Amino acid sequence: MERLEYSAHLKWDGNVGSMAKVREFEFSIDTNTDGHNAGPNPTEYLLAAIGGCLTVNWGRLIRKMRLDVRGFELEVRGWRGLDEPQLKEITYKITVFTNEAEKKIMRVKELAEKYGTVFNTVGAEKIRGEVKIVKPSP
Incomplete structure (x- = not known):
């Protein structure tokens, strides 16, 4: 193997x-x-690793699909209670600057999550993502 x-x-x-x-x-x-x-701290590195994983996959997919994306920004957040050593929620928001159709951008999200090593190691069921599309002026 x-x-x-x-x-x-x-x-x-x-x-x-x-x-x-x-x-x-x-x-x-x-x-x-x-x-x-x-x-x-290690938790902050974990959030950065999730964001880095998504960023790598978004970048690869944007190139592979030949999409006109002028840029994107990603923020990953997590929280836990003071008495439990486990993140209860992990969320990310990606802001994409593009005039591409929403359907194409949502396909990138789907594939980036499907093939993300860190994303899937942590567990897709633990991470919720949101996409915001910003149409840049010409």
């Missing part, structure tokens, strides 16, 4: 954070509550 493999190496900072290395990229993971605020 062919497969894609991923890995990350993390080194503890002696408090609650770490320095992560993925391929040739390094970044801090920390908290702003009891850490040194040296980087986003």
